Amino acid sequence: MSHPIYIGAEIYRASTYGPSHPLAVPRVSTTTDLCRAMGWLPDAQFRPAPMATEAQVCRFHTADYVAALRRAEAAQAVSDEDRARHRIGAEGNPVYPEIYRRPMTSAGGVLLAAHLTAEGGVVHYPGGGTHHGRPDRASGFCYLNDPVLGILAWLDQGLERIVYLDIDAHHGDGVQDAFADDARVLTISVHEAGRWPRTGPASDRAGGCARNFPVPSGFNDSEMRVLLRAAILPLMGAHRPQAIFLQCGADALEEDPLSRLSLSNNAHWQVVAAIRHLAPRLIVTGGGGYNPWSVARCWAGVWAMLNGMAIPDRATPEAEAVLRGLRYNRAAGRNPPEHWFTTLRDAPREGNVRPEIHALASLALEPS
Numbered sequence: 001m002s003h004p005i006y007i008g009a010e011i012y013r014a015s016t017y018g019p020s021h022p023l024a025v026p027r028v029s030t031t032t033d034l035c036r037a038m039g040w041l042p043d044a045q046f047r048p049a050p051m052a053t054e055a056q057v058c059r060f061h062t063a064d065y066v067a068a069l070r071r072a073e074a075a076q077a078v079s080d081e082d083r084a085r086h087r088i089g090a091e092g093n094p095v096y097p098e099i100y101r102r103p104m105t106s107a108g109g110v111l112l113a114a115h116l117t118a119e120g121g122v123v124h125y126p127g128g129g130t131h132h133g134r135p136d137r138a139s140g141f142c143y144l145n146d147p148v149l150g151i152l153a154w155l156d157q158g159l160e161r162i163v164y165l166d167i168d169a170h171h172g173d174g175v176q177d178a179f180a181d182d183a184r185v186l187t188i189s190v191h192e193a194g195r196w197p198r199t200g201p202a203s204d205r206a207g208g209c210a211r212n213f214p215v216p217s218g219f220n221d222s223e224m225r226v227l228l229r230a231a232i233l234p235l236m237g238a239h240r241p242q243a244i245f246l247q248c249g250a251d252a253l254e255e256d257p258l259s260r261l262s263l264s265n266n267a268h269w270q271v272v273a274a275i276r277h278l279a280p281r282l283i284v285t286g287g288g289g290y291n292p293w294s295v296a297r298c299w300a301g302v303w304a305m306l307n308g309m310a311i312p313d314r315a316t317p318e319a320e321a322v323l324r325g326l327r328y329n330r331a332a333g334r335n336p337p338e339h340w341f342t343t344l345r346d347a348p349r350e351g352n353v354r355p356e357i358h359a360l361a362s363l364a365l366e367p368s
């Protein structure tokens with residue numbers, strides 16, 4: 001198989017959702033810079049994400065909604081009607097300078113990834129992973145749903161068995177709902193119980209096409225390993241996937257300001273290592289993640305794992321410069337711990353495996 005491909009996009013570099021929004025921080029560009037600074041990203045493995053066309057995104061989204069995004073970018077304002085109907089400029093989905101081009105690029109990158117993996121292969125696209133997007137409305141900081149578009153592209157290529165695995169701190173509701181009646185796609189989501197959007201209880205199997213693991217606050221690396229080995233890997237194996245889409249949101253990390261889960265990035269990398277060879281096609285995207293240091297260190301390490309490269313104990317001087325150059329307008333940004341600058345790998349966060357974790361694992365394996 002050919003080398004993994006990394007898809008990046010410069011549109012993310014200066015783009016923010018506004019100074020007080022959790023997505024004020026640079027994530028995709030920092031991850032790309034960090035991979036380059038570690039010496040992990042030769043030009044031959046890099047592709048820039050194109051913007052999707054409106055016809056492509058209308059495979060899932062409505063033309064009216066896409067037109068409303070285009071209008072919002074042009075006017076930098078939103079009508080009352082578009083706000084009410086499409087939730088643009090409402091509920092954490094602000095009008096911002098790239099509100100049309102950036103989601104169209106997240107979609108375009110994932111569609112490129114689906115194209116590049118048509119005959120097999122591995123792609124990492126940190127710009128993708130907007131799993132809350134709905135056909136005709138924005139939701140949870142997501143305008144378009146690039147995982148859905150990528151999976152639809154694989155289905156359109158003729159694939160019949162796909163697994164979507166989502167380890168973001170929030171339930172992958174938009175993707176689950178898109179494929180709820182489609183036995184070709186198994187969606188699996190690990191997310192914090194009781195956290196927005198408060199969907200995805202363990203009992204919700206979407207007619208047999210989904211499994212949900214709502215985990216308690218403090219969820220640690222040991223608990224993730226139990227879920228992975230006892231439930232997720234057996235479920236994935238039983239589906240015999242031709243392709244796997246991993247939404248690798250970084251907001252379940254201990255340092256994330258939006259969730260109360262306690263993973264280290266070793267947990268994310270362990271998931272990547274465990275699924276890397278389960279199917280001939282693999283797309284890994286980003287997702288949530290609101291602490292710029294923990295996000296970039298996690299997603300750069302994902303790229304190393306996909307390439308089978310060892311992660312050294314100490315970041316290179318160039319990588320350290322990238323990490324020291326970050327600014328973060330929250331309490332944690334005032335006095336960041338030194339290891340956020342000098343390492344990529346977190347200290348492991350092993351711990352007790354609580355009984356409810358074992359219960360979630362066995363429940364998921366019961367027949368539908």
Ligand SMILES: [Zn+2]
Nearest residue numbers: 168169170288
């Ligand atoms: Zn999230």
